[in-house]
Amino acid sequence: MKKTFTINISGTVFHIDDDAYERLNNYISQINRHFGNDTEAREIVEDIESRISELFQERVKDGNEVISLEHVDEIIRIMGMPESFDDAKEGEEPQIKIPHSSHRKLYRDPDERVLGGVCSGMGAYFNYDPIIIRLIFVLLVFLGAGFSLIIYLILWIVVPKASNSAQRLEMRGEEVNINNISKNIKEEIQDVKENYEKFRTNSRGRDRVDHAGNIFSSVFGIIVKILAVIIGIALVFAGISAIIALVTSLFITNEFIGISPLGQGIPHYLDLFVSGNTLFWFWIGLGLTIGIPLIMLAYLGAKLIFRFKSRNGAVGLTALGLWVIGIILLIFMLVRGFSDFKSGSTSTRQEQITTKSDTLYLKLGADEFNDYLDSNLNFDKLRIASINGKQFLLNKPTLDIVKSETSDFSMVIKTKARGHDLDKAQNNAREINYKFTLQDSLITFQPWYMLPEKSVWRNQQIEITLKVPENKTIYLSENIVKIIHDIKNTSDTWDGEMGGKYWTMKPEGLELVNKKPASVGIPKKK
């Protein structure tokens, strides 16, 4: 069994064996090289090709037969090797033509492969032992640069496999390096010079126009090629650095807060706000949406520099597909994230305050989280505390004081939360555990309540309402004003001014007591 190609020689289609194709291709490029690259040469080569096509047609009459190596050898015997064509006009110097190099192209090498043949292909391309390239890759992976794995996968997808011998030849074609690129450009400049010389010495009008066209197209070609290389390098550089930045910000922000372009370390807190699963897919979606265009940018750059062929549109289509998936994922996860706030629930508990005193002293407990608070985040009442490397959400309760219907002090603690459905919202509301302590007539409130570990922000809130019976007095300490919220009083005193004062519940509401009752004082802690 043999692999065949379909080729078109001057307008006729032939099937040709892999090895025969290789030999024929070599032969024709030898002829090309022999005659050079001007219009006259192209005409000769075209004529020779059409003769070859004719000779093949005679040999494969029914059109189904495949051209074999024997056929090609026979044709080469008939046509002769280009060296025997020599048609040097007398008195004219033989033209020395710079052989036109077949450019090396980047392929995956299936013969030397370990995995996808990416490293072996790169080895062939850059003329290094593939083992060195492999070592670099493995080292990069161990050095924590996980993106080298991604790069490998991308190359695996993007770079075509050298699946026939012609491609294997291209894979090992002339070395691509700075020398060669500059050599190519020099050759082109030489071509321009020659064209210009011809232009000057040639007298015939039509040829002059022809040559002027040649010069123009060569100059233009050189400019385009140089520009392509420059733009290519810029694109590769920009693309790869942006990809690295993206990967860093998405996956390793914990270690490098501050590098992240997505706002000071916010990604690193997001798991406090969005449930892990949603977040994971959100990152994947975001990564695809931003990453795919960047990868395509770098790919385009590489294509401009190395001029390798891609499989017909497969890369573009794959990229487009992944990008669309990324966007869908992103939207879907956003919707899912918001739907976690769909339902709201409230849970209420009432506690009796039993005290012999007629005056209650209210104060705020010590702020035990003060040293752990993250100064970066400051959403209204919400704070984040980092304790032993773990992040916790903190929120402030609000305190209101109203008149009691009974003759006793009592406290109502209302917790609110949202969730995907009522059950979840209810759970989220019940989960909040808020404590205060009562000691004789002193109530100490915690300044913060902390959400349990692993729970995420669902707009949890605590509203504390202290019910004060008529004619009983409360003392608001200076620091309690941090949590009190819009307490009604007869003198319309603003919350912030209510601290450090005694207030008595009258039928009309809370009333400021101007002087401290003599009989009571703040009980000392035991």
Place this chain on the structure above:
Amino acid sequence: MNLENTKAQMRKGILEYCILLNLSKKPSYASDIIAEMKVAQMIVVEGTLYPLLTRLKNDGYLSYRWEESLQGPPRKYYELTPEGKLFLNELDMAWGELVEAINQLKINNL
């Protein structure tokens, strides 16, 4: 210097003349010219012919036109230009002189 090589040199010198002769009666396309040149043992490999045809054309001695063919793509039919006809006449004379000169040489050295 071997015999084959010398013969090849001789043939090469008059190949242009032979092609022009071949085209003097009627226009012809490359494969036909090749067939005739092969019969006359003027060429060994076909590739030799194409550069020559192109050069003759570029020098203004030949012109060509495309003609549809029953099998395959259109063919290039070459024909002599007036310039080519003049050139052929001169070559004819030169050839006559050459043959005469050679004959003379042979007679003289018999």
